Amino acid sequence: xxxxxxxVHKAFGPKKILRGLSLDVEEGETVSLVGFSGAGKSVTxxxxxxxxxxxxxxxxxxxxxxxxxxxxxxxKLRLDIGYVFQFAALFDSMTVAENIxxxxxxxxxxxxxxxxxxxxxxxxxVDLSGFENRFPAELSGGQRKRxxxxxxxAYRPKYLLYDEPxxxxxxxxxxxxxxxxxxxxxxxxxxxxxxxxxxxxAYAISDRIAMLYEGRVxxxxxPEEIRASGNEVVRAFVEGRADxxxxxxxxxxxxxxxxxxxx
Amino acid sequence: xxxxRSLTALGSATLRMFGGLGTFSRFTGDSFRAxxxxxxxxxxxxxxxRRLGVDSLPIALFLASFTGIVLALQASYTFTGAIPLYFVxxxxxxxxxxxxxxxxxxxxxxxxxxxxxxxxxxxxxVSEQIDALETMAYDPIAYLxxxxxxxxxxxxxxxxxxxxxxxxxxxLITSMALLHMSPQTFxxxxxxxxxxxxxxxxxxxxxxxxxxxxxIGCYQGFHTRGGAEGVGISTTRAVVVAGMLILVLDxxxxxxxxx
Numbered sequence: 001x002x003x004x005x006x007x008v009h010k011a012f013g014p015k016k017i018l019r020g021l022s023l024d025v026e027e028g029e030t031v032s033l034v035g036f037s038g039a040g041k042s043v044t045x046x047x048x049x050x051x052x053x054x055x056x057x058x059x060x061x062x063x064x065x066x067x068x069x070x071x072x073x074x075x076k077l078r079l080d081i082g083y084v085f086q087f088a089a090l091f092d093s094m095t096v097a098e099n100i101x102x103x104x105x106x107x108x109x110x111x112x113x114x115x116x117x118x119x120x121x122x123x124x125x126v127d128l129s130g131f132e133n134r135f136p137a138e139l140s141g142g143q144r145k146r147x148x149x150x151x152x153x154a155y156r157p158k159y160l161l162y163d164e165p166x167x168x169x170x171x172x173x174x175x176x177x178x179x180x181x182x183x184x185x186x187x188x189x190x191x192x193x194x195x196x197x198x199x200x201x202a203y204a205i206s207d208r209i210a211m212l213y214e215g216r217v218x219x220x221x222x223p224e225e226i227r228a229s230g231n232e233v234v235r236a237f238v239e240g241r242a243d244x245x246x247x248x249x250x251x252x253x254x255x256x257x258x259x260x261x262x263x
Numbered sequence: 264x265x266x267x268r269s270l271t272a273l274g275s276a277t278l279r280m281f282g283g284l285g286t287f288s289r290f291t292g293d294s295f296r297a298x299x300x301x302x303x304x305x306x307x308x309x310x311x312x313r314r315l316g317v318d319s320l321p322i323a324l325f326l327a328s329f330t331g332i333v334l335a336l337q338a339s340y341t342f343t344g345a346i347p348l349y350f351v352x353x354x355x356x357x358x359x360x361x362x363x364x365x366x367x368x369x370x371x372x373x374x375x376x377x378x379x380x381x382x383x384x385x386x387x388x389v390s391e392q393i394d395a396l397e398t399m400a401y402d403p404i405a406y407l408x409x410x411x412x413x414x415x416x417x418x419x420x421x422x423x424x425x426x427x428x429x430x431x432x433x434x435l436i437t438s439m440a441l442l443h444m445s446p447q448t449f450x451x452x453x454x455x456x457x458x459x460x461x462x463x464x465x466x467x468x469x470x471x472x473x474x475x476x477x478x479i480g481c482y483q484g485f486h487t488r489g490g491a492e493g494v495g496i497s498t499t500r501a502v503v504v505a506g507m508l509i510l511v512l513d514x515x516x517x518x519x520x521x522x
Contacts, residue, residue: 051398071402
């Protein structure tokens with residue numbers, strides 16, 4: 001039970017986003033993928049549950065090659081992968097309970113009473129008990145993210161993908177979400193990949209941290225190894241130096257990449 | 264140099280047009296394939312039939328009633344002294360059932376239904392709600408597109424029949440109240456050139472307009488890019504493209520089955 005990205009390339013028109021990205025996430029592990037805005041972190045995540053297909057390279061989840069799966073097999077796999085969206089992506093025409101119910105109904109095998117029980121349990125897990133009948137518009141930013149997390153964990157996935165779970169939140173709510181991510185790992189034993197550019201969060205929640213730059217992973221290591229990294233790009237990111245951010249937000253030349261550039 | 268630039272622009276525009284047609288064809292094919300996924304869309308159908316069909320009745324009937332009034336008055340104005348007045352009934356019935364019932368309703372509802380669908384699905388697209396459906400193993404086309412398209416396809420003919428009836432009724436009332444015609448005279452005119460095929464023709468047009476309005480609305484919403492501005496662009500496109508296609512289809516049906 002692991003996630004493996006092998007030499008993944010992805011371009012949108014002339015803009016090459018991923019240029020040979022490889023990354024493994026082992027069973028039960030929490031890996032944070034960090035990088036500048038526009039570096040392709042969310043694009044990476046969407047390859048794992050088949051929302052995007054790589055132009056080259058491949059992705060394995062649970063030993064299954066995701067881009068080659070038939071529609072039915074892909075949908076079956078998706079019920080093993082919870083996805084927490086950056087802005088929660090709650091269905092705004094439904095209450096919180098109805099949002100959570102969607103995945104449970106799709107997964108099947110639960111009676112009406114069990115579904116109600118599971119909704120209450122999931123909301124309790126993220127400290128949102130009693131919010132069943134609220135609509136997303138009635139929730140704060142932090143509550144919406146927690147409701148999104150409750151929806152993702154309700155159908156007991158083996159994997160959890162988090163897309164910027166703490167972006168736009170105040171420091172206290174960020175800490176609350178970080179604790180929830182760690183709690184999900186402890187209580188449910190899920191394998192997690194977290195997309196973030198918040199190094200404080202990454203250090204707190206990760207077993208390992210991977211740095212994405214110019215479409216590739218330039219370093220993977222434990223939080224301590226990343227803190228002590230000698231890699232210029234990683235150091236610049238960790239220290240918040242602005243000189244490299246400019247490069248990350250521009251399309252790369254065809255023959256570019258960390259090895260092909262002079263600096 | 265200018266020639267080169269013009270040629271390049273023409274080439275890019277042609278590629279964009281065929282690219283767009285290809286994407287729309289694929290979307291239409293996916294939508295027809297998803298009709299087989301009954302378990303996903305059937306429970307949502309009644310809600311969409313009420314939202315897109317029943318809730319559209321007031322605006323369609325409002326439009327039809329005033330069109331019936333105006334048609335009766337204009338026919339009387341045109342016929343005065345030259346053509347017997349009972350032809351007012353003929354003109355109101357023929358014009359409404361063959362043309363204005365389906366086309367005016369279609370154009371009005373492309374604004375109401377088409378824009379509504381494009382804005383709703385466009386917002387769901389840019390806020391990643393459509394991606395969220397996919398992550399929970401729902402086919403978003405079966406869940407979002409099929410119930411809307413089927414509801415539009417089934418409800419549009421019903422709306423148009425109501426509009427036809429109401430327009431003729433208001434034409435009759437206007438003829439009695441303002442033109443001092445007896446109901447028998449109006450009905451005599453209405454029945455003079457009436458054929459059952461008129462109704463079938465009206466319904467065929469209504470089926471096709473319902474399909475076009477909902478399918479274009481869903482397509483535009485599904486392919487929304489960007490934020491609020493993108494939703495606005497999709498909504499406008501849904502109304503304009505559906506309106507144009509309604510007129511093209513109107514001419515197509517007249518040329519092919521009205522002989």
